[in-house]
Amino acid sequence: MTREQRLGQVFVELADTLVDDFDVIDLLYVLCERSVELLPANAAGLILADHRGQLEVMASTTEEARVLELFVLQNSEGPCLDCYRTGQPQVNIDLREVEARWPNFRAATIEAGYRSTHALPMRLRGKVIGVLNLFCAHQVTLSEDEIALGQALCDVATIGLLQERTVRQGEILAEQLQRALNTRILIEQAKGVLAERAGISVNEAFVLMRRSARTNNMHLQATAQAVIDGTSDLNPAQSG
Structure with missing residues (x-):
C-alpha cells in the first residue's frame, strides 16, 4: 500500500465517525494513533x-504522554496552552526559547524521555476546542508538509466533533464532551484495576480493553465498567 493510499484510508477513518451514536473517545484515540503513524513522533x-x-486530558498513546499533559495543565505551562489560546500551531520552537518560556515544562519533557514537542490546534472557523500534542524522543523539525498533514488530521477530527451535531442542536457538543470526560475518568480507573489484576502495565491494560471493545462491538465505557465491576473476561493473553 502506498503512502497516498494509507492517507486516504486514515481520512476516511476519521470522517467515518459522522454517524449516529459514534464513540467520541475512540475518535480521539484514533487521531492520536494515526498522528504517530504518519508523522515523525513517538507519542501523541x-x-x-x-x-x-x-x-x-482526553487521550494519549502512552502513559508517559498522559502524565506530561497532566503536568502541563496542573502547572499552566507549555506550548499546548499557547496553541489553545491563539489557535496557532506551536511547532519547531528553538530549544533555547522553550527553556526560556517554559522551564518547568522543558524539564518534565526531558524526564519523560522526549527531546522535542509540537502542538497543533483542533479548530473550525476560529473555534478552538482542543490541542493535539506530538512528543518526539529526538529533536525533530517538522517540514511544512508534515505540519499541513498534522493540521489536516486535526481539522477532520474537529469536524467530526462539531459539524452535524452543532447544526442540529448547539448543546450536543458540550454534552458529548462531558460524557467523554466522564468516560475517560472511568477508563483511567479501569486501566489501573486491570493492570493490577493481570500483572501488566497500564499501557498494556488499555490496549487489551480497547481491543476487547472493538472485537465485541462495545463502547469503551461499557468495557471499562465491566472491568471495574469484575464482570469482564479479559485476560493478558488477548493482548498479544
Whole structure:
C-alpha cells in the first residue's frame, strides 16, 4: 500500500465517525494513533475543553504522554496552552526559547524521555476546542508538509466533533464532551484495576480493553465498567 493510499484510508477513518451514536473517545484515540503513524513522533496526546472551557486530558498513546499533559495543565505551562489560546500551531520552537518560556515544562519533557514537542490546534472557523500534542524522543523539525498533514488530521477530527451535531442542536457538543470526560475518568480507573489484576502495565491494560471493545462491538465505557465491576473476561493473553 502506498503512502497516498494509507492517507486516504486514515481520512476516511476519521470522517467515518459522522454517524449516529459514534464513540467520541475512540475518535480521539484514533487521531492520536494515526498522528504517530504518519508523522515523525513517538507519542501523541490530546487535550479538549469541556462545556465550561476547562481543559482536560482526553487521550494519549502512552502513559508517559498522559502524565506530561497532566503536568502541563496542573502547572499552566507549555506550548499546548499557547496553541489553545491563539489557535496557532506551536511547532519547531528553538530549544533555547522553550527553556526560556517554559522551564518547568522543558524539564518534565526531558524526564519523560522526549527531546522535542509540537502542538497543533483542533479548530473550525476560529473555534478552538482542543490541542493535539506530538512528543518526539529526538529533536525533530517538522517540514511544512508534515505540519499541513498534522493540521489536516486535526481539522477532520474537529469536524467530526462539531459539524452535524452543532447544526442540529448547539448543546450536543458540550454534552458529548462531558460524557467523554466522564468516560475517560472511568477508563483511567479501569486501566489501573486491570493492570493490577493481570500483572501488566497500564499501557498494556488499555490496549487489551480497547481491543476487547472493538472485537465485541462495545463502547469503551461499557468495557471499562465491566472491568471495574469484575464482570469482564479479559485476560493478558488477548493482548498479544
